[in-house]
Amino acid sequence: MTLRAVQFDGRLVGEMPAGDDFVVQGISRGTGVLDLGRHEIHLQPGRLQMWPNEAFEFAFENYDQRLVQVNRHAVDEIAAERSTTITPARFDHTAQPNDAAMRRWRHTVKLISATTLDRNASPLLQAEMSRLAAVSFLELYPQATIDLPPQLLLPRNAQLRHEYVNEHAHLPMTSTDLATLANLSLRTLQAAFVRVLGISPNSYIRQVRLERVHTELLNADPTTTNVADVARRWGFAHAGRFSSTYATHYGEYPSVTLRRP
Numbered sequence: 001m002t003l004r005a006v007q008f009d010g011r012l013v014g015e016m017p018a019g020d021d022f023v024v025q026g027i028s029r030g031t032g033v034l035d036l037g038r039h040e041i042h043l044q045p046g047r048l049q050m051w052p053n054e055a056f057e058f059a060f061e062n063y064d065q066r067l068v069q070v071n072r073h074a075v076d077e078i079a080a081e082r083s084t085t086i087t088p089a090r091f092d093h094t095a096q097p098n099d100a101a102m103r104r105w106r107h108t109v110k111l112i113s114a115t116t117l118d119r120n121a122s123p124l125l126q127a128e129m130s131r132l133a134a135v136s137f138l139e140l141y142p143q144a145t146i147d148l149p150p151q152l153l154l155p156r157n158a159q160l161r162h163e164y165v166n167e168h169a170h171l172p173m174t175s176t177d178l179a180t181l182a183n184l185s186l187r188t189l190q191a192a193f194v195r196v197l198g199i200s201p202n203s204y205i206r207q208v209r210l211e212r213v214h215t216e217l218l219n220a221d222p223t224t225t226n227v228a229d230v231a232r233r234w235g236f237a238h239a240g241r242f243s244s245t246y247a248t249h250y251g252e253y254p255s256v257t258l259r260r261p
Contacts, residue, residue, distance in 0.1 A: 001068065001069065001070050001071070001109075001112060001116075001129075001130065001133035002021070002067075002068070002069040003066070003067070003068055003069075003109065003113060004066070004067045004069075005064075005065070005066050005067075006063075006064070006065050006066075006067065007063075007064050007065075008030075008060065008062070008063055009062055010061070010062065011059070011060070011061045011062075012058075012059070012060045012061070013036075013057070013058070013059045013060075014057070014058060015055060015056070015057045015058070016051070016055060016056055016057075016058055017055045018053070018054050018055045020071070020072050020073075021069040021070060021071055021072055022050065022051070022069070022070045022072055022075060022091070022137060023050065023051040023067055023068070023069050023070075024048055024049070024050055024051075024067070024068045024070070024105070024137070024140070025043070025048070025049050025050075025051060025065060025066070025067050025068075026046070026047065026048050026049070026065065026066050027043050027044075027045055027063050027064065027065045028045055028046070028064045028065070028066075029045065029062065029063055029064040030060065030061055030062040030063030030064065030065075031043070031060070031061050031062070031063065032058065032059070032060040032061075032063055032065070033058065033059045033060075034049065034051065034052065034056055034058050035052050035056040035057065035058075036056070036057040036058055036059050037057060038056070038057075039094070041093075041094065047096070047102075048097055048102050048105065048140070049093075050091060050093040050095075050140075050141055051093065052093050053090065053091070053093060068109055070133050070134060070137045071130075071133075071134070074130060074131070074133070074134040075134045075137055075138065077134070077174070077176050078131060078134040078135055078138060079138060080176070080186045081174070081175040081176065081186055081190065081200075081201070081202065091141040091142065092141060092142050093141070095141055095142055097140050097141065101139065101140055102140075104136070104139070104140075105136055105140050108132060108133070108136040109133075109136075111129075111132075111237060111238060112129045112132060112133055115129050115237055116129055121232070122232065122233055122235075123171075123172060124170065124171060124172055124233075124234070124235045125232055125233075125235055125237055127172030127235075128172075128235045128237065129237065131174065132237075164178070164181060165178070165204065165205055165208055166208055169205065169208045169209050169212055169234075170212075170234070173205055174202070175189060175190065175200070175201040175202050178201055189201055206235075207249075209234040209235055209236070210234075210236075210245065210246065210249055212234050213230055213231055213234050213236070213246070213254065214246075214250060214254075214257060216230050216234075217230060217254055217257040217258045218257060218260065220258060222258045222259050225258060227243075227254045227255055227258055230254075231254070242254075
């Protein structure tokens, strides 16, 4: 994900070629028109707007804007891990996200920005931020869906779950990685996990990492250990969401686990 802030006084007209990223734009001052001369979209201050999927002409005047670019390949990869999506991903750029969706997007962008600028953030956490950007984008705009066909579980998936995931939980890992390792399609892998465990591969990976946090807190010195640091080490960046998930899973907050005698 790339973030840019641009200020410009005067009038700017041009053509934007189709790119390798999805772009979400917001202006706080001035005026802007996308897809000039065709299906024109007039930007509104405070509202988010996705750029068209193809090349388009634009016109801006006396504007302040912020652009968030999300890698198209990353979005396609995350979309493929979901059982009901079509890839390559296609979105309706004319749709207007509601206020709640825009608040979630802005909070997520703020979290990702702060984390990627943190020199102490682990490689695992940095990788999770890249995935979070793609997931957040998928939740911001509507996408075409299809029904998942019936799938069968291959026996070697049990070894994949219990050995590879557990041994590599401290490293960046995705459903795509697991599917490649098992020589399965993403849909087959997804269906297999849901059939046996009732959860998706990504949910299983998060569950294993949550168990590692639990074990580490049980064995840690409460006088020198910070819960947030342990959570971040295992890829949980949002402290409030992590605490709630942990409490739901273990029946107590992580700070209580840490203080156990």
